[in-house]
Structure formats: structure tokens, C-alpha cells
Amino acid sequence: MTNSKLSVISKPIKNELLQFSDIFKDSLKSKVPLVDLITRYIMKQKGKRIRPLLVLLSGKINGEVTERTFRGAVLVEMLHTATLVHDDVVDNSDKRRGFPSINAIWKNKVSVLMGDYLLSKGLLISVEGKDFDFLQTITHTVKRISEGELLQIQKTKKLDIDEVTYFKIISDKTASLIGTCCEIGCLSTTENAERISAMKKYGEYLGLAFQIRDDILDFEGVTKLFGKPIGGDIKEKKMTLPLIHALSNVDKSEANKVKKLIKADKKENVAKVIDFVKQNRGLEYAKERATQIAENAKSELKIFPDSPSKESLINLVDFVLERNS
Amino acid sequence: MTNSKLSVISKPIKNELLQFSDIFKDSLKSKVPLVDLITRYIMKQKGKRIRPLLVLLSGKINGEVTERTFRGAVLVEMLHTATLVHDDVVDNSDKRRGFPSINAIWKNKVSVLMGDYLLSKGLLISVEGKDFDFLQTITHTVKRISEGELLQIQKTKKLDIDEVTYFKIISDKTASLIGTCCEIGCLSTTENAERISAMKKYGEYLGLAFQIRDDILDFEGVTKLFGKPIGGDIKEKKMTLPLIHALSNVDKSEANKVKKLIKADKKENVAKVIDFVKQNRGLEYAKERATQIAENAKSELKIFPDSPSKESLINLVDFVLERNS
Numbered sequence: 001m002t003n004s005k006l007s008v009i010s011k012p013i014k015n016e017l018l019q020f021s022d023i024f025k026d027s028l029k030s031k032v033p034l035v036d037l038i039t040r041y042i043m044k045q046k047g048k049r050i051r052p053l054l055v056l057l058s059g060k061i062n063g064e065v066t067e068r069t070f071r072g073a074v075l076v077e078m079l080h081t082a083t084l085v086h087d088d089v090v091d092n093s094d095k096r097r098g099f100p101s102i103n104a105i106w107k108n109k110v111s112v113l114m115g116d117y118l119l120s121k122g123l124l125i126s127v128e129g130k131d132f133d134f135l136q137t138i139t140h141t142v143k144r145i146s147e148g149e150l151l152q153i154q155k156t157k158k159l160d161i162d163e164v165t166y167f168k169i170i171s172d173k174t175a176s177l178i179g180t181c182c183e184i185g186c187l188s189t190t191e192n193a194e195r196i197s198a199m200k201k202y203g204e205y206l207g208l209a210f211q212i213r214d215d216i217l218d219f220e221g222v223t224k225l226f227g228k229p230i231g232g233d234i235k236e237k238k239m240t241l242p243l244i245h246a247l248s249n250v251d252k253s254e255a256n257k258v259k260k261l262i263k264a265d266k267k268e269n270v271a272k273v274i275d276f277v278k279q280n281r282g283l284e285y286a287k288e289r290a291t292q293i294a295e296n297a298k299s300e301l302k303i304f305p306d307s308p309s310k311e312s313l314i315n316l317v318d319f320v321l322e323r324n325s
Numbered sequence: 326m327t328n329s330k331l332s333v334i335s336k337p338i339k340n341e342l343l344q345f346s347d348i349f350k351d352s353l354k355s356k357v358p359l360v361d362l363i364t365r366y367i368m369k370q371k372g373k374r375i376r377p378l379l380v381l382l383s384g385k386i387n388g389e390v391t392e393r394t395f396r397g398a399v400l401v402e403m404l405h406t407a408t409l410v411h412d413d414v415v416d417n418s419d420k421r422r423g424f425p426s427i428n429a430i431w432k433n434k435v436s437v438l439m440g441d442y443l444l445s446k447g448l449l450i451s452v453e454g455k456d457f458d459f460l461q462t463i464t465h466t467v468k469r470i471s472e473g474e475l476l477q478i479q480k481t482k483k484l485d486i487d488e489v490t491y492f493k494i495i496s497d498k499t500a501s502l503i504g505t506c507c508e509i510g511c512l513s514t515t516e517n518a519e520r521i522s523a524m525k526k527y528g529e530y531l532g533l534a535f536q537i538r539d540d541i542l543d544f545e546g547v548t549k550l551f552g553k554p555i556g557g558d559i560k561e562k563k564m565t566l567p568l569i570h571a572l573s574n575v576d577k578s579e580a581n582k583v584k585k586l587i588k589a590d591k592k593e594n595v596a597k598v599i600d601f602v603k604q605n606r607g608l609e610y611a612k613e614r615a616t617q618i619a620e621n622a623k624s625e626l627k628i629f630p631d632s633p634s635k636e637s638l639i640n641l642v643d644f645v646l647e648r649n650s
Contacts, residue, residue: 032472034479086437110478112411112437113471119441120467123448127464132457139452142445146438147357153435154359 006048009315012308013056016065020052020073027074027125030117038114042081051076051181054206057316058185058199061309065189071129072184075138078122080177083145086115134184141180148172152238159259161239163248167208175207182206198300202313205297210320212290215240217324219274219283231270237262241289243273246282294321331373334640337633338381341390345377345398352399352450355442363439367406376401376506379531382641383510383524386634390514396454397509400463403447405502408470411440459509466505473497477563484584486564488573492533500532507531523625527638530622535645537615540565541608542649544599556595562587566614568598571607619646 010017028039052073059069119142126134152169155161161169182203186196218233219242233240247255258276261269277283294317304310335342353364377398384394444467451459477494480486486494507528511521543558544567558565572580583601586594602608619642629635 030472032476032479034475035472086441108433110475112440113474113478115437116411116440116444117468117471117475119444120464120471123460123464124468127457127461130457132452132455135448135460136452139445139448143442143449146442146445147355147360149438150359150435150442151357153438154357 005315005319009312009319010053012312013053013060013065016056016060016070017049017053020049020056020070023070024052024074024077027078027121034110035114035117038110042085049077051080051177054178054181054203054316055185055188057309057313058182058203059189061199061304061307061313062186062189062192062195068129068131069185069188071125071131072134072188075122075126075131075134076177076181076184078118078125079138079142082115082118082122085111085118133187137180137183137187141176144172144176148174148176156237156239159237159239159262161244163241163244166239166241166244170208170211171204174211175204178207178210179204194303198303202297202300205293205300206317206320209290209294209297209317212241212286212293213320213323216242216283216286216290219277231274234262234270234273235265237265241286242277242282244282245285246277246280249280249282290321294318330640330644334637334644335378337637338378338385338390341381341385341395342374342378345374345381345395348395349377349399349402352403352446359435360439360442363435367410374402376405376502379503379506379528379641380510380513382634382638383507383528384514385510386524386629386632386638387511387514387517387520393454393456394510394513396450396456397459397513400447400451400456400459401502401506401509403443403450404463404467407440407443407447410436410443458512462505462508462512466501469497469501473499473501481562481564484562484564484587486569488566488569491564491566491569495533495536496529499536500529503532503535504529519628523628527622527625530618530625531642531645534615534619534622534642537566537611537618538645538648541567541611541615544602544608556599559587559595559598560590566611567602567607569607570610571602571605574605574607615646619643 025043028043030036030039055073055076056065056069059065059072123135123138126132126138148169148171151165152161152173155165155169179200180203183196183200186199190196215233218230218240220230234243247258250258258273261273297317298314301310301313350368353368355361355364380398380401381390381394384390384397448460448463451457451463473494473496476490477486477498480490480494504525505528508521508525511524515521540558543555543565545555559568572583575583583598586598622642623639626635626638
């Protein structure tokens with residue numbers, strides 16, 4: 001069901017997505033066989049390609065996409081892939097499943113270098129296309145992503161993330177790139193500053209809603225659909241909105257008890273913490289906030305004339321909010 | 326003695342280097358405390374700063390350095406630091422010595438993110454300064470560095486690096502950034518294409534000579550001065566010019582015997598391999614090649630009028646060739 005919804009959303013740019021797929025594949029080619037080997041591995045594991053989808057829709061909303069729109073889509077997908085490859089350095093055991101040779105033989109060194117390669121390759125395409133406006137936004141975003149992740153690591157150690165810090169972290173590590181996708185798409189087909197700014201804001205709100213939904217699913221997702229075990233964030237001592245809100249609803253001594261459960265790092269405590277969050281309105285609150293932010297996203301689109309691309313961007317907000325995987 | 330030679334070479338840009346130091350420190354500031362903590366750790370371990378030195382001399386050779394020259398120096402040093410931090414992911418046990426807390430607590434995750442942060446921060450400074458000519462060369466270089474390292478990893482597994490491949494690898498992973506330093510410095514103070522091209526070539530030759538000298542020192546360096554144990558490359562099965570040439574000087578069966586010694590991964594074999602290289606003209610040949618390449622570097626400087634900066638760049642070639650650490 002999820003995929004059929006996404007294919008309805010993709011309809012206005014169906015041909016463009018196919019074209020993108022070819023261009024992306026070509027862009028990844030390298031003279032170094034090891035690079036090509038890993039590239040093929042990456043291509044097999046391609047995800048939903050939400051980011052290129054956003055670039056293409058945000059470009060088409062102003063009329064027709066251009067070569068610049070495609071270059072923008074390649075840039076963000078390359079960058080996103082680079083961050084995934086770098087993430088593998090930490091979580092390599094699961095994420096490289098099915099490809100034991102690469103992981104077993106080269107491990108971290110190759111992951112780091114491949115990430116650097118993909119990042120620079122993406123930037124190089126923008127440099128060669130003289131898309132300096134893309135570079136302006138994307139380098140700022142790469143910095144925000146790494147700062148956001150480092151802030152999260154720092155705060156996670158102490159279990160002291162409040163709602164303001166939570167929003168700062170997810171804004172930097174998730175929403176910034178989604179916002180940049182929409183900004184780049186829009187930039188590629190218009191010079192209208194009001195439109196570009198609205199589209200960027202739309203993307204940032206969408207990214208926030210996406211991350212909050214992701215954090216809710218960690219509490220109530222169906223493992224089979226969601227693809228990763230429930231309670232993973234608690235196990236990793238990551239404080240997300242449902243937990244943060246539930247903790248703010250009880251007195252200090254009870255909050256400290258729950259924090260102790262988390263710190264104790266015992267398997268049986270995970271279910272207890274999930275129960276605590278459910279009983280203290282953590283999930284309802286997070287859903288309310290996600291819905292409210294999703295409405296903000298839709299509002300930003302009001303200045304655009306009606307079109308199939310605009311409709312898809314509106315539907316994408318609901319898709320993000322309702323998704324179970 | 327080494328340092329006093331370097332301070333003579335630095336003389337024409339003594340004040341500029343001090344200014345650079347302040348600007349670099351300022352550029353590294355972040356609102357995320359963890360980033361600042363690691364930054365201070367990096368600043369304590371600062372090396373010889375050969376790369377900013379090259380940018381400043383290559384800028385001053387055309388007259389006076391400008392703000393753009395400083396931004397270029399910050400860019401290359403930031404990028405070089407990023408690659409060092411990423412290297413830590415593999416060699417963290419030694420390189421973080423003296424700073425157990427950062428390494429022990431956060432390890433790879435933080436190294437990767439800090440590297441990404443430094444890389445994007447450097448690029449961002451260029452983007453904000455509208456130094457698009459710097460971006461053109463530097464993104465190409467980042468790609469070459471990661472491709473060069475990946476090619477080395479791939480070839481190292483099979484011990485099948487010939488001289489051509491060796492030069493391709495060191496050209497990509499070492500010489501490209503040195504060449505870019507000189508190109509950026511020159512770009513910052515002139516639009517003369519002949520000068521810019523000559524300065525880039527000078528840097529690439531210098532980088533090759535630097536790396537060959539480094540590889541020679543792995544065979545004959547004095548541990549105390551060189552700072553790392555002799556024979557490290559053999560232990561890591563890295564094939565460098567002295568070994569490659571020595572192998573090409575004997576018949577196939579003897580070469581295979583030596584390769585077996587290397588593959589066996591035994592401590593006592595390292596001395597045997599070093600002896601083999603010495604007896605088969607490996608070191609003489611590598612020194613001859615380094616000297617010849619160093620002459621090429623100097624030749625590129627002929628088109629520049631005499632000046633203290635030019636003299637320093639010439640002396641730097643000899644410094645690289647003669648260094649023992």
C-alpha cells in the first residue's frame with residue numbers, strides 16, 4: 001500500500017524519475033574497480049529516493065524541469081548516499097547484510113573513503129555545472145548535518161535532551177537536507193525569491209514531521225513493516241519527542257527513575273519505558289506536534305498555483321504523517 | 326635542525342603565517358561544545374603546516390597576499406585536517422595517544438562526523454567568499470584523494486603494484502593536494518594562466534618527491550626522528566617505489582619468494598625484506614627518481630621573477646628531499 005501511494009505521488013514526474021535513475025547511475029562510474037564494485041552494492045540497496053523526488057517536484061512546480069534540476073537531484077542523492085555510507089562505519093553489522101565480502105575485507109576504511117568520494121563527486125558535478133547557488137545551500141547543510149549528529153552524541157551521553165534541543169537536533173540532522181532538496185529543485189527553475197523561500201520552508205517542515213513520525217514508529221511500529229526492532233532508540237539511549245514529553249509530564253523523582261531504567265541498559269527495561277511513554281501522553285503529543293508541523297508545510301505551498309506537482313507535494317505530507325514503515 | 330631550516334623557508338611570510346594561525350583558530354569555532362573540544366585537541370597536534378605555507382608563498386610570489394590567499398590557506402588546512410581525522414578511523418590506537426577520552430568514548434562515529442564537519446566548513450568558507458575557482462580545484466582533489474586511497478587498498482591486497490600504478494596512487498593521494506595548495510595560492514593573487522599552471526605543476530612535483538622521500542624513510546629512517554617505526558609499510562603490505570624497483574631487478578621466482586615473505590606477516594621477515602630492497606638498488610633508484618622530480622619542480626619556477634618567496638619555494642624542494650623526519 002505504501003509503495004502504491006508513493007507511485008501516485010510520483011506520477012507527475014514519472015518520466016523524470018526514470019531519466020534521473022540513468023543519470024545517477026552514469027554519474028557514479030569510476031575508473032577504480034573497487035569504487036565500481038561498491039557502487040553496484042549501493043545501487044542494489046537504493047531506497048525510496050524521496051530526495052530526488054522532492055527536487056524534481058519542487059522544480060516541476062514552476063513549469064518544466066531542466067538539466068539543472070537533474071544535476072540538483074544527483075547532488076542530493078549522492079550526498080544522502082555518502083551520509084548512509086558513513087553511517088555504516090558505526091552500524092556495519094546490520095546494514096551491509098548480504099554483502100559480507102566488502103564489509104569483512106575492508107570495513108571502516110573503505111566506508112569512510114567511499115563516503116568522501118561520493119560527497120566530493122556530488123560537489124564536483126555542481127562545480128562543473130557552475131551551480132554555485134546549489135553549493136551555497138548544500139555545504140551549509142553538510143555542516144548542519146554533522147553538527148546536529150555531534151550535538152546528539154554529546155547530549156545522549158547525559159540523557160539531558162529537552163524539547164528545544166530535540167528540535168535543534170532533528171532540524172539540523174534531518175530537516176536541513178529535506179529543505180535543501182526543495183530549495184535546490186525550486187532554484188533550478190525559478191528566480192522568484194518568495195517561491196524559493198517558501199519551498200525551502202515546506203521542505204524543512206516536511207523533514208521535521210518525517211523525523212517525528214520516525215521517532216513515533218520506534219515506539220509503536222510493526223517490526224515487519226518498519227524494518228527495524230521497536231525500542232531501538234531507547235536501547236541506544238536516544239531521547240526522542242515521545243519520551244521527552246512523557247518525562248516532562250511527571251515529577252522529577254519519577255523522571256529520574258525512568259532515566260535510571262534507560263541507563264541500566266537491560267533488555268527487559270525497554271518495554272517498561274515504552275509503557276511509561278504511552279501512559280504519559282508521549283505518543284499523542286508527538287502526533288499532535290507532527291500534525292501541526294505538517295499543516296505548516298502545506299501552508300507554505302499556498303503561493304503556488306495549482307498543478308499536479310503541487311498536489312503531489314501536499315499528498316507527500318500526508319504520506320509522511322501516515323506511514324507505518 | 327629541520328625546524329630551523331623550515332623557519333628560514335617561512336621567513337618571507339612570517340607575519341602572514343601568524344595571521345593565518347589566528348584566522349584558522351577563529352574559523353574552527355562552533356556552537357557545539359563537543360566540536361570545540363575536539364577542535365582544541367586537533368589544534369594541539371598541529372603539524373608543520375606545510376600546506377598553508379605553500380598557499381602563502383605561492384600567493385606572495387606574485388606580490389602581496391590578499392584576504393583570498395588566507396581563505397585559501399584555511400580551506401586547504403581544514404581539508405587536510407579532515408583527511409587526518411578520517412585516517413584516525415583506521416589507526417585510532419596510535420594517533421590519538423594522549424587523548425584517550427575522545428577516542429575511548431566516541432571513537433569512529435565522532436571521527437567520521439568531525440571529518441565531514443571540517444570538510445564542509447572549509448568548503449563553506451570558500452562558498453561564502455565566492456572563491457568558486459578554489460572550489461573547482463579542491464572538489465576535484467578530494468575526489469582524487471579518495472580514489473587514490475581506494476585504488477591503493479584494492480591493489481595492496483594482491484601485492485601487484487607496478488611503478489606506473491605507484492605513481493598514479495601517490496599522484497592522487499598526496500601530490501594532488503600539494504598541487505592544489507600552490508594553485509590556490511597563485512590563483513589568489515594573479516589571473517596569469519601560465520603562472521597558475523606552472524605553480525600547480527611545481528606543487529604536484531613537490532608532492533611526488535615528498536611522498537617518495539617518505540617511502541624511502543620507511544626503509545632507512547631513524548625511528549626517533551621519523552616518529553614511526555621503520556618497515557611499517559612492509560608490515561601493512563604497502564608496496565612503495567624502493568620495493569617495486571628491487572622486485573623488478575630480480576627474476577620472477579626470487580620476486581615471488583620476497584612476496585611470500587611479505588604475505589607471511591611475520592615480524593622477523595621485515596628485516597629480510599629491507600635487506601633485499603637495499604641489495605637490489607631499491608633505495609638508490611628511488612632517490613634518483615626523487616631528485617629528478619625535484620628538479621622538475623624547480624624548473625617550473627623559472628618563469629617567476631626572483632623574490633624571497635621564489636627562493637623559499639626552491640629551498641623547500643631541497644628540504645623535502647633531504648628531510649629525515
